[in-house]
Amino acid sequence: MAxxxxxxxxxxxxxxVIFTRFDAALNWVRKNSLWPMPMGLACxxxxxxxxxxxxxxxxxxxxEVMRFSPRQCDVMIVAGTVTxxxxxxxxRIYEQMPEPKWVIAMxxxxxxxxxxRSYAVLQGIxxxxxxxxxxxGCPPRPEALLAxxxxxxxxxxxxxxxxxxxxxLAEKLEEMLT
Amino acid sequence: xxxxxxxxxxxxSFGENLQHRTEFRGEITYTIGESDLREIMKFCRDExxxxxxxxxxxxxxxxxxxxxxxxxxxxxMPHAAHLRLKLKVSEDVGAVDSVSDIxxxxxxxxxxxxxxxxxxxxxxxxxRRILMWDGYPFFPLRKDFPLAGxxxxxxxxAFTKVTPLEGGPFVTVPSTAGSKDREPRARPREL
Numbered sequence: 193m194a195x196x197x198x199x200x201x202x203x204x205x206x207x208x209v210i211f212t213r214f215d216a217a218l219n220w221v222r223k224n225s226l227w228p229m230p231m232g233l234a235c236x237x238x239x240x241x242x243x244x245x246x247x248x249x250x251x252x253x254x255x256e257v258m259r260f261s262p263r264q265c266d267v268m269i270v271a272g273t274v275t276x277x278x279x280x281x282x283x284r285i286y287e288q289m290p291e292p293k294w295v296i297a298m299x300x301x302x303x304x305x306x307x308x309r310s311y312a313v314l315q316g317i318x319x320x321x322x323x324x325x326x327x328x329g330c331p332p333r334p335e336a337l338l339a340x341x342x343x344x345x346x347x348x349x350x351x352x353x354x355x356x357x358x359x360x361l362a363e364k365l366e367e368m369l370t
Numbered sequence: 371x372x373x374x375x376x377x378x379x380x381x382x383s384f385g386e387n388l389q390h391r392t393e394f395r396g397e398i399t400y401t402i403g404e405s406d407l408r409e410i411m412k413f414c415r416d417e418x419x420x421x422x423x424x425x426x427x428x429x430x431x432x433x434x435x436x437x438x439x440x441x442x443x444x445x446x447m448p449h450a451a452h453l454r455l456k457l458k459v460s461e462d463v464g465a466v467d468s469v470s471d472i473x474x475x476x477x478x479x480x481x482x483x484x485x486x487x488x489x490x491x492x493x494x495x496x497x498r499r500i501l502m503w504d505g506y507p508f509f510p511l512r513k514d515f516p517l518a519g520x521x522x523x524x525x526x527x528a529f530t531k532v533t534p535l536e537g538g539p540f541v542t543v544p545s546t547a548g549s550k551d552r553e554p555r556a557r558p559r560e561l
Binding site: 313319 | 533
């Protein structure tokens with residue numbers, strides 16, 4: 193899959209110009225500035241905070257901007273037990289995030305319900321939302337969350353940048369041209 | 371007053387109404403009747419200085435009559451004495467008087483009992499569910515409610531499903547064997 197590679201930057205012929213595919217450039221921008229929506233529900237939120245703090249530093253990946261407003265976020269990190277009482281609120285927040293958006297299920301409870309096989313716990317947030325990366329652990333170490341984030345970055349760089357928009361874009365162009 | 375004097379004072383005032391007394395490792399438990407509940411509780415707080423209500427909990431003895439028991443744990447901070455009071459409630463009655471005006475902490479404890487067991491409290495200022503959502507149709511900690519839960523649906527509020535338990539509750543087998551033989555995976559697989 194095409195990615196940006198180190199090129200002859202500032203060469204005598206091209207100057208400060210890089211040639212790449214638009215898809216690759218857009219994916220590179222998106223994956224290196226994934227602003228998380230921290231859906232910190234339980235203990236995994238503490239490890240999420242630890243990842244955002246200075247020792248493990250999620251800012252290295254461009255993801256330190258943990259805005260609690262879903263309108264400004266790219267990836268929702270569901271960190272913690274999703275009870276049935278909270279489930280529809282999580283879905284509502286997810287629906288308020290603009291495209292393109294991704295979901296990381298952090299920890300055992302968000303992935304499958306964890307140790308809580310009970311009447312009150314949703315057995316995995318993937319029953320409601322499309323999850324891109326599952327991170328196991330109870331709680332996962334900050335390094336594990338960063339590894340999950342990197343896996344999401346790999347996934348983003350591997351998919352076409354306009355995968356959801358292409359049909360609408362094509363329709364719009366058709367309208368304009370006919 | 372020492373704690374023994376406290377209990378003597380209690381039996382002196384309410385002797386006939388205290389139905390049963392047990393003592394276990396220094397802990398005193400009295401069983402009381404529903405009609406004397408508020409009187410006894412007020413006496414405990416005012417005269418015997420049991421000013422700290424530690425806990426109210428409920429027990430479901432499914433199959434026995436009366437079905438439910440409510441257990442009050444009182445503590446006296448000036449005398450450092452514990453007292454346990456038990457109250458039996460039958461399922462047909464299903465309601466007892468609230469003690470939330472005597473100890474304000476009883477408010478949320480009684481809401482939890484109502485939510486989980488379905489016992490109503492007369493005179494409670496705000497009796498509604500506290501853990502599950504208003505409108506949830508079951509009482510989860512009753513013995514006839516399955517561990518895996520029951521399906522329910524309130525559109526736009528919440529839904530529940532039955533949890534897959536994959537062959538039974540993963541609990542240890544009660545015995546004096548070591549943990550290797552007590553652990554859940556040592557159980558014969560239930561079919």
